[in-house]
Amino acid sequence: MTDLTAAPVLVLLDHTPDGTLRSPVREIVTLAAGLSGGAGVHGAWAGAGEPPAEVLVELGTLGVTHVHRLVADADLHLSAVLAEALGSLVDATGARLVLLVSSFENKEAAARLAVATGAGVVTDADGLVVEDGRYVASKTVFAGTWSTRCAVTAPLAVVAVKANSVTVEAAAAPVAPAVVEHPVAVSAGARRVTLVERTERPSSGRPDLGSAHVVVVGGRGTEGDFSAVEELADVLGGAVGATRVATDEGWIGHDAQIGQTGVTVSPRLYIGAGVSGAVHHRGGMQASGTIVAVNSDADAPIFEIADFGVVGDLFTVLPQAAAELRRLKSEG
Amino acid sequence: MRIVVCVKHVPDIQSERALGPDGRAVRDGGDGTLNELDENAVEAALALVEGAGDGSVTVLTVGPDDAVDAVRKGLQMGADEAVHVVDDAIAGSDALGTARVLAAAVRHLDAQTPVDLVVTGMAGLDGLTSLLPTALAQLLDLPALPLGAELTVDVAARTVRVRRNLDHATEVLEAPLPAVVSVTDQANEPRYPNFKGIMAARKKPVTTLALADLGVDPTEVGAAGARTQVVAAAARPAREDRVLVNDDGTAGVRLAQYLVEHKLV
Ligand SMILES: Cc1cc2nc3c(=O)[nH]c(=O)nc-3n(C[C@H](O)[C@H](O)[C@H](O)COP(=O)(O)OP(=O)(O)OC[C@H]3O[C@@H](n4cnc5c(N)ncnc54)[C@H](O)[C@@H]3O)c2cc1C
Numbered sequence: 001m002t003d004l005t006a007a008p009v010l011v012l013l014d015h016t017p018d019g020t021l022r023s024p025v026r027e028i029v030t031l032a033a034g035l036s037g038g039a040g041v042h043g044a045w046a047g048a049g050e051p052p053a054e055v056l057v058e059l060g061t062l063g064v065t066h067v068h069r070l071v072a073d074a075d076l077h078l079s080a081v082l083a084e085a086l087g088s089l090v091d092a093t094g095a096r097l098v099l100l101v102s103s104f105e106n107k108e109a110a111a112r113l114a115v116a117t118g119a120g121v122v123t124d125a126d127g128l129v130v131e132d133g134r135y136v137a138s139k140t141v142f143a144g145t146w147s148t149r150c151a152v153t154a155p156l157a158v159v160a161v162k163a164n165s166v167t168v169e170a171a172a173a174p175v176a177p178a179v180v181e182h183p184v185a186v187s188a189g190a191r192r193v194t195l196v197e198r199t200e201r202p203s204s205g206r207p208d209l210g211s212a213h214v215v216v217v218g219g220r221g222t223e224g225d226f227s228a229v230e231e232l233a234d235v236l237g238g239a240v241g242a243t244r245v246a247t248d249e250g251w252i253g254h255d256a257q258i259g260q261t262g263v264t265v266s267p268r269l270y271i272g273a274g275v276s277g278a279v280h281h282r283g284g285m286q287a288s289g290t291i292v293a294v295n296s297d298a299d300a301p302i303f304e305i306a307d308f309g310v311v312g313d314l315f316t317v318l319p320q321a322a323a324e325l326r327r328l329k330s331e332g
Numbered sequence: 333m334r335i336v337v338c339v340k341h342v343p344d345i346q347s348e349r350a351l352g353p354d355g356r357a358v359r360d361g362g363d364g365t366l367n368e369l370d371e372n373a374v375e376a377a378l379a380l381v382e383g384a385g386d387g388s389v390t391v392l393t394v395g396p397d398d399a400v401d402a403v404r405k406g407l408q409m410g411a412d413e414a415v416h417v418v419d420d421a422i423a424g425s426d427a428l429g430t431a432r433v434l435a436a437a438v439r440h441l442d443a444q445t446p447v448d449l450v451v452t453g454m455a456g457l458d459g460l461t462s463l464l465p466t467a468l469a470q471l472l473d474l475p476a477l478p479l480g481a482e483l484t485v486d487v488a489a490r491t492v493r494v495r496r497n498l499d500h501a502t503e504v505l506e507a508p509l510p511a512v513v514s515v516t517d518q519a520n521e522p523r524y525p526n527f528k529g530i531m532a533a534r535k536k537p538v539t540t541l542a543l544a545d546l547g548v549d550p551t552e553v554g555a556a557g558a559r560t561q562v563v564a565a566a567a568r569p570a571r572e573d574r575v576l577v578n579d580d581g582t583a584g585v586r587l588a589q590y591l592v593e594h595k596l597v
Contacts (some may be wrong), residue, residue, distance in 0.1 A: 016500075077503070079466055079476065103499050104462060108478055113461040114428055115470040118558030121428065123461045136563065142349040142458075147568050154559035192475040196493070197504040210499055216597070236597060254497055254518070261369065261454065261517045263499065267594045279346055290596055291571075292587065298578075307571055308590050312579025320584020321591075328592060 003127070007096035008040040010089055011058070012109075014101050015045075019052045019202055024163035024211045026062060028099040031128060033063030033168050034096065035135075040065040043276065044086060045176070056177055058310040063171030065178065066093075072114045072184040077198060079105065080190035083112035088119060088184055090156065095137060099128075102264075103210070110158045120152035124188030124264065126165040126287070135159065143260075143279065163211035164266050165304045201255060204224050209256065210237035214238030215267045217258060217285070219313055220245040221274015226252060226316035229273055235322045235329075241265065259284035273314040277302025294318065333387035333487065334543060335377040335449045338434050338468070339370040339406055341399035342458040351565040356424060357458055364398055366405040369453035371522035376483055376515045378410045378523070384487050387448075388412045390441060394422060394433045400538060407533035408525030414538040414587070415441065423544055424555030427463040432553055434464075435471035436546040442510075449492060450512045454479055465514035469477045475507035481518040486507070 009032035014022040021024070045051050051059075051067055056065045059067060068120055070085045086098060086109060090256055093274045098113065100106040103122050114121040125137035135157040137150050152159075186267065209215065214236045218229035233240045241263070242256040258265055260283035270288035275281065277300055285291070293306040294314045303309040310317050343349045343357055374391065380388040391406030393399050394417045403414035416427060417437050425433070441447055449572045450472070455462045462478075469476030480494030493506040494513055525533070543550055551557055575585050575590065591597045 077359060078505075079478075082423075083470075105498055107462050108476070110465040111428075111431075111466040112470045114559070115431070115467050118559070120426075121463060122465060122560055130362055132407075140568065141351070145349070145568055147566050148351065148562050149564040151561050151563045152559065153561050189473055189475075191390075193477065193505055193507045195503060196506050197502075199502045200504065201500055215390075255499070269591070282577075291596060292590075294583075294587075303576060305571065306576075307574055307578040308587065309574070310579055310583045310587060311576065312583050317579055317584045317587065320586075321587040324585045325590035325591070325597060328588065 006037040007248050008042050008093050009036045009097045009179040010042050010044060010086070010093055010095040011064070012086065012098070012100045012106060013043040013045050014056070014106070015047060017047070019047070019049055019055060019241060021055055021058065022101065023208065025144065026168045027163065027166035028101060028161050029059065029062045029064055030168050032162065033171050033288055036044040042066045042068060042089070042095065044068050044070060044089055046070045046082060046085065053124040060177050061170050061174045062168070065175055067177045067179045069179060070182050070184055072186050074186040074191055075195045077195055078190065078193050079108035080193060082109040082192055083116060084186055085184040086113050087116050089182060092182065096114045096156055098128055098156070100158070100160045102162045107160055110160050114158050114266060117156050118154055119156035119158045120167050121152040122150050122152065123160040123289045125159050125161045126266070127277050128159055134170065135149065143147065145285040158284065161280070162264065162266060164213065164268070166188070175290045206233065207237070207261050209239045209241055209258070209265060211237035212265070213267050214269045215265050216257070216271045216273065217241040217243065218246055218252070218273055219243040219275035222246065222251065225252040228315055232271065232318045232322045235325045236269070237270070238267070243275050272302055273318055275302055276300045277305065333381060333384050333448045333485070334390070334445055335381060335387060335451060336390045336392050336438055336447050336500045337370070337373050337377045337411065338401045338450065338452045339374065339391055339393050340456045340590045341365070341395050341402035342456055343348070343386065344590055347526060351562070352568070354424070354562070356562070361531060363532040364401060366402040367456050368464070369455060369517055370402070371409070372515050372517050372519050373451045373453045374409050374411060375407045375520045375522040379520065380449070380483070380485050383555060384485070389564050390415060392434065392441070394430055396423070403538060404533060405525070406420055407536045409523055410529060415535060415541060416538060417546065419550070421544040421550035421554045421556070424561050425553050426558040427461045428467050428559065429553040429557050431464050431467035431471055432557070433543070433546070433548060435470055436548045437541065440541070440546050448509045449485065450474070450560060452512070453512045454516045464475045465512055469512035472512065475511045477505045477507055478514045480513050480515045483513060483515055484518055495503070
C-alpha cells in the first residue's frame with residue numbers, strides 16, 4: 001500500500017475577489033499540514049490577482065509550502081474549468097489528497113474532478129485521518145442524527161470539509177511559500193458554459209453564516225422584526241440566520257436560509273428564536289455544538305434537540321439576554 | 333424537446349432514518365418516497381414542455397424494486413414515460429456509481445430519440461451530497477448548469493439559462509442544448525397529482541432496464557465500483573444535561589448565565 005502520509009496535499013484556497021482568505025480555508029490548510037507528512041501543502045489560487053503578500057505570510061505560518069496561481073483563458077468560477085485546473089495540479093504535484101471547503105460551488109468542481117481522475121469523493125466531512133494507508137473521513141448524515149466514517153478506496157481522495165470542523169493551528173515552523181504560476185489548457189468542452197453574470201453579495205459586516213462560531217436564527221415567530229435577533233447576534237459576535245419561512249416572506253435575504261436547501265451550519269452555538277424546528281431546518285443545523293431554542297410553544301419540536309430551551313416570548317427573552325451579556329462583559 | 337428527469341426514491345425525511353451495519357441506508361420499503369426536491373425537477377420539465385407547446389418528459393430512476401414508486405409519482409404529476417434501472421449489482425453504489433448508471437441510461441434513451449435536456453433536483457435528501465448533477469454532466473460530456481433558482485430555455489436558439497444563488501454570489505449561466513441542469517426548491521411550486529393524473533399514470537409505460545441492457549460493466553458500479561466505503565456508522569447519542577425553563581421574567585438572564593457558564597461567550 002502506498003504511503004499516503006508522505007504525499008503532498010492540494011488545497012483550494014477560497015478567497016474573496018479582493019484576495020482575502022475565506023476563513024474555513026485556514027481550517028483545511030491546518031488539516032492538510034497534519035496529513036502531508038512533510039511532503040508539502042500545495043495551495044491552488046484561482047483568481048485574477050496575485051495572492052497578497054500578507055496572505056502568503058499567513059499561509060506560510062499555517063504550513064503552505066507552495067502556492068500555484070492558476071492562469072486560464074476561461075473563467076475559473078466555472079466548475080468545469082476549475083476541475084480541469086485542479087486535475088492538472090494533481091498531476092503536477094503528485095498529490096493523493098485534494099481538500100476543499102464544502103460549498104455548493106466547490107462540490108461541483110469536486111464531482112467533476114472525481115469523475116475525471118477516478119478519485120473517491122467525500123463531501124461535508126468534519127474530520128479526516130489516515131488509517132491503514134487510506135484516508136478516512138468522518139461526517140454526520142440524516143440531519144445530524146448519525147455519525148459515519150467513510151474510507152476512500154481510490155488512489156486519489158477528494159474531500160470537501162465543512163467549516164468549523166478543525167481548530168486552526170500554526171505549523172511547527174513557518175515557511176515562505178513558493179509562488180508558482182500554473183497555466184491551464186482549458187478544453188473546448190469546459191468552455192461551453194458561459195458565465196453571463198456574477199454578482200458578489202456585499203458583506204453584512206457580520207461573520208459569514210457558513211463559518212461563524214455563533215449563529216442566531218430568526219423564524220416565523222419574529223413576524224418580520226429581526227431586531228432582537230440581530231442585537232443578540234451582535235453581542236455574541238455571531239451571524240444572523242433564518243428559516244425558509246422568514247426568507248420566503250422577504251424579511252431577510254435568501255442567502256440567510258439555514259436548512260437542507262439552504263446553508264448548512266455547525267457553529268459552536270446555535271440560537272433559534274421563533275423557530276419550530278421543522279425537519280428541513282434541522283437538517284442544516286442539528287450538528288451544531290450547543291443548541292439554544294426560544295419558543296413560546298412548549299411543544300415545538302426544536303426543544304427535542306435543544307441543550308437549553310426557553311419557553312417564552314422571544315421579544316422579551318432575547319433583549320434581556322443581550323442586556324445581561326453586555327452587563328457581564330462591562331464587569332469584565 | 334425531449335427532457336429526461338432523474339429522480340430518486342429515498343427514505344422519508346419525516347421518518348426515523350437509519351444506517352445498517354454495512355453503512356447503507358436501511359430501506360425497509362415501507363416509508364420510501366420520491367425525493368421531495370425532485371418534484372421541483374419534474375415540475376420544471378413539465379413547465380418547459382408546456383411552455384414550448386411540444387416535447388416529452390421521461391422520468392428516470394435507478395434503485396431497487398420499490399424505487400419504481402418514485403417514477404410513478406412523476407407519471408402522476410404528468411410525465412409521459414418512465415424508466416427504472418434495477419439490478420442487484422447496483423446495490424451499494426456511491427454518488428458517482430449512481431451517476432455512471434444514470435449516464436448510461438440517458439445515453440440509451442438518447443440513442444432512441446435525442447435528449448435535449450436532463451433535469452435533476454438539487455440534492456437527494458438522503459445523502460445530500462449534491463455531487464450527482466455535475467458528475468452526470470461530466471460523464472455525458474455535457475455542460476452543467478446546477479442549482480437553478482430560475483430556469484429558461486430558448487427553444488429557437490437551443491440554449492438554456494439559469495440564475496443561481498451561491499454562498500457569496502449570484503450567477504447567471506448559459507449553455508447550448510443538450511445540457512444537464514439541476515433546480516432548487518426556489519425554482520417553482522410542484523403541482524400535486526390530481527385524480528385524472530393518477531388514473532392516466534396507470535396506463536403510461538414504465539420500462540425496466542438492467543445493467544446488461546445499458547452495456548454497463550457491473551464491476552464499475554455498486555459496492556464493487558465504489559471509491560468510498562462506509563466503515564462505521566452509529567446513531568449519535570442523545571444530548572445530555574438538557575435544560576428547559578419556562579420564562580418567569582428571568583429566562584433571558586438565565587440564558588446569558590448558561591452561555592457564560594458553558595464558555596460560549
Ligand atoms: C422541500 C422543502 C425544503 C425546505 N427547506 C427548508 C430549509 O432549508 N430551511 C428551513 O428553515 N425550512 C425549510 N423548509 C420549510 C420547513 O418545512 C418549515 O416550514 C420551516 O422551517 C418553518 O419555519 P419556522 O420555524 O420559522 O416557522 P414555523 O414552523 O411556523 O414556526 C414558528 C415558531 O415560532 C414560534 N413563535 C411564534 N411567535 C413567537 C414569539 N413571539 N416568541 C417565541 N416563539 C414564537 C411558534 O410557536 C412556532 O413554533 C423546507 C420545506 C420543504 C417542503
